[in-house]
Amino acid sequence: MADNNDKVTATTHWVWTAKAEKTNASRSVEGEPIWPHYQQRAPKRWLDEGLIQDSTEFAGKGQMDLYELI
Template identity: 80%
Template sequence: MADNNDKVTSKTCWVWTQKAEKTNPSRSVEGEPIWPHYQQQAPRKWLEDGLIQDSTEFTGKGQMDLFELM
């Protein structure tokens, strides 16, 4: 069992995932930064549960990758 103080640090900042938005749509929007006091360090459980991801991993809703055009 993970310690309640167990945190993970992001490269840039943490953003909500699609799973988080589906779980709690009134507070979490996919791709939007998580609460300010958790943007750099967040509970490891959120990452393990798939609720957050580093902003560098978020590709955006409906965004096309340049390689899809080639």
């Protein structure tokens, strides 16, 4: 059983996901960094629930991939 104090460390920093924005739009915007005191180490539960992701995994909202143009 996971401890509620378990933390996960980001490669760069954590950003909110679309799920987090849908859950709490007043505080979480997809692709925006999470709260400053959690940007490097955040509760593992948030990652498990799909509320956060590493910034390197965020492709961006509405951004076109270069390969879409080829």
